[in-house]
Amino acid sequence: MPLPAARGDLLTAPSYAEIAVDRIAPTLRPPGRPAGFQRWRELLFLHWETPIAALRAVVPPALELDTFEGRAYVGVVAFTMRDVSPWWSPSVPGISNFHELNVRTYVHHEGRAPGVWFFSLDAAKAIAVVAARVGWHLPYHHASMDLDSRDGEIRYRSERRWPGPVPARFEARYRVGAAIDGGAAAPGTFEHFLAERYLLFAASGGALKIGQVHHAPYPLHRAEVTHVEESVVAAAGLPAPAGAPHVLYSPGVDVDVYALTPAAPRG
Template sequence: MWWPTREGTGGMKAPVPEIDRLSPTRRPEERPVMYQRWRHLLFLHWALPPEVMAPLLPPGLTLDTFDGKAWVGLVPFTMRGVRPRGLPAVGFLSDFHETNVRTYVHFQGKDPGVWFFSLEAANAIAVRLARAWFKLPYQYARMELTTGGEGEPLAYRSERLWPGPTPATCAVRCTPRGPAAPSTPGTLQHFLVERYFLYSTARGSLFRGQVHHPPYQVRGAGVEGLDESLLAAAGIPRPAEPPMALFSEGVDVDVFRLRRVQSLSGR
């Protein structure tokens, strides 16, 4: 399902219905089950017609749109210090690269979040655990991230190994530009990057997870090269125009437990 947008204040178009996008940014009143540090995040986004993206969603979720458009994101980054509460980070188990393909959804007009089509990770054990614990479509991939100093380009590479479909690869080179600042609520940038809920499905049920972190410090990025087939592997036609590119050095993240929110068989 998807809902159109209407004219908001200042001539901008705002999502409809009026979804609370600030409450999800507040820290839940419970203890996290996991801690992570996300670093060197590149957010690449393309606009697509809602009728293209809506059929790709599971029952129970509604496509979240901005300015009448659906958005698909390709987000490579690196994970550091991944650990369950009460346990220390452990080298190769805790530090690895990741790339996800995602779109934006809400549940019954609330809890705006992310629907993942795929999540590549360069850690086979983490892939198996995330598929089991968080019901997410993680894939094991061979990945590289090359970073330089301030003002120098970063290069991300990913090649899916298992499970399929394959081929599913990504190679992107970018250079962050300009000063970093938090996103302003109500803007497209805030809509795309400040997401604190995620959704997944398993065994006939819809689940919702939640994370908490400080607001991203975001700046623009110039994309000097992009060659990817991850969107095609997810059944998403990539628009011909260049993506909107944003970059953040990263945030420290608290991860909260997954909750079942709906049975998909007996809705």
């Protein structure tokens, strides 16, 4: 059976038959003051179907895999961060702007809280890597990264420096196409499942923590990838992706970031 990704169209009436997970509540603004602010720009979303057993082997047992029509996915998201700052400070030129690349899959916790599990996050700013590893317990790595546009083609390159595992490279060239129907992903579609993720999980000292972001729905476009070469998925302990990825692009969103809290068990 072909992947939903391979058809390149919106899936209009899917069902998340595995478990009824509330995918709308996480999109709502949480109470309280954000811990910080970020602007995410020029996002390229690449997704490949990945064997559930391979993902289960590297995702913490406290988390359930979140699947779409029985299929699990690994995503590689390349973008650039702008104006990254804590709530108490303005952004700082030379520190607050950098490129980032993440490798991720989708999970939920006890049938709720659909979110992201990050296998790796590469960033071009060393100070951001150290801060995120210490303060957010996320597997950040420092990388040499470039993003530029020539004759309508966007080119993105990343090569991990430290810490390992290495090699962990990514290179893509792509062209942005038309906006998807409606401009943003409708709840229940494959695109909504992939892109509209507002929760993240992190492991700290054996404890599971959960963080939340808030932003407007992604404005999404189709995109054509003319070249992709990567070893970041294999570096995460997963099989190298096979076949063409499902591709989405977003010009970006402004993001409020909330502090990590314990992922409490269902009462």
